[in-house]
Amino acid sequence: MRLLLPSVIMAAYCFLSLVLPLKTRLLLKALMGAALLAASLKFVFYQVVGGGFFRPDLPAPVMLTAEALYASLLVLFALALAKDAAGLVLRLSHLFGTTLTLPFTPGSRFAMLAVLALCCGAYGTWQAVRVPDVRTVELTLPKLPAELEGFTLVQLSDLHIGPVQKKRWLAGVVEKVNALSPDAVVITGDMIDGLPHALRDDMQPLADLRAKYGVFGVTGNHEYYYDAKGWLEELDRLGVDMLNNEHRVLEGGLVLGGVPDNTAARFGGRGTDVNAAFEGAPEGPRVLLAHKPNDKGVPAPGIDLQLSGHTHGGLIFFLAPLIAAYNDGYVRGIYETPEGGLLYVSSGTGLWNGFSCRLGVPSEITRFVLHAQKR
Numbered sequence: 001m002r003l004l005l006p007s008v009i010m011a012a013y014c015f016l017s018l019v020l021p022l023k024t025r026l027l028l029k030a031l032m033g034a035a036l037l038a039a040s041l042k043f044v045f046y047q048v049v050g051g052g053f054f055r056p057d058l059p060a061p062v063m064l065t066a067e068a069l070y071a072s073l074l075v076l077f078a079l080a081l082a083k084d085a086a087g088l089v090l091r092l093s094h095l096f097g098t099t100l101t102l103p104f105t106p107g108s109r110f111a112m113l114a115v116l117a118l119c120c121g122a123y124g125t126w127q128a129v130r131v132p133d134v135r136t137v138e139l140t141l142p143k144l145p146a147e148l149e150g151f152t153l154v155q156l157s158d159l160h161i162g163p164v165q166k167k168r169w170l171a172g173v174v175e176k177v178n179a180l181s182p183d184a185v186v187i188t189g190d191m192i193d194g195l196p197h198a199l200r201d202d203m204q205p206l207a208d209l210r211a212k213y214g215v216f217g218v219t220g221n222h223e224y225y226y227d228a229k230g231w232l233e234e235l236d237r238l239g240v241d242m243l244n245n246e247h248r249v250l251e252g253g254l255v256l257g258g259v260p261d262n263t264a265a266r267f268g269g270r271g272t273d274v275n276a277a278f279e280g281a282p283e284g285p286r287v288l289l290a291h292k293p294n295d296k297g298v299p300a301p302g303i304d305l306q307l308s309g310h311t312h313g314g315l316i317f318f319l320a321p322l323i324a325a326y327n328d329g330y331v332r333g334i335y336e337t338p339e340g341g342l343l344y345v346s347s348g349t350g351l352w353n354g355f356s357c358r359l360g361v362p363s364e365i366t367r368f369v370l371h372a373q374k375r
Contacts, residue, residue: 243258
């Protein structure tokens, strides 16, 4: 429960910064403080009432309400920090003879910031649960054969089918992907949050994915929390070619390799092994699927393009630098790696049930168009 203490600290700071200065009755302040504390205890609620942190057994509307309120608290905390920083700057300016102060009364400021935070929380939660738009990315791979000019590759990542994202949502994603008529589809891990027998029906739309050369995938860390062996069998039934330190050579010579998330090593598996993934592969452009952008041995030399996810793009624009710091600076979009290749980190197609809010970081279905020459 590592997130409990920071969550309570956020609630306490909002209370001290925004509620305590109000000129109102003590009982009303106490009620406001209780509301802030309740929003901060989302993870305790999931654990105690829902029976688990990653996959609480709660109705989707209840979860989304809790998510929206927690997101609102986070935004309110950021607004309170900005307000106090501005107040400090204005106080310091008094040393130079100014008389500037923050506008509005404490009550008006609290009302405006609280409404803004609630609106952001509700909007961010809606952004997280909707079927994402398609993002098209044009990439140049110098080794790409002329016959593969314009090759289209669609990436899905971090679907997290489970308590919130279910069959209907996944069917909407599949419909959008099929409308692109891709040459290949890849899924870069964290497809589920639940056991195979519980999510078999919700995952069924994956069987309808269509691509000229096939649908390929790799495991993320979440697959290992919910019977990875069972999921590998289930995904094979659904037509997803799972690459477990393996590669496939597509028509035209494109080499597509995939590694499992290194969490596999904690569950008795082999873990990430890029060398094994491309052992015996012919010369040609190499594309690597790896759930985390900075897992064991990745990024790796000799890879022209690595496709990853895991970070969800940072989820909220002001959190992105923090998420990047935990992932060697990789958080979303395209990077040139020190190993000499390209790395694309998806902002994620779905949502993580532990934090279902997006502000300034929309989810995506990513369509890559590959070129041999710069355009």
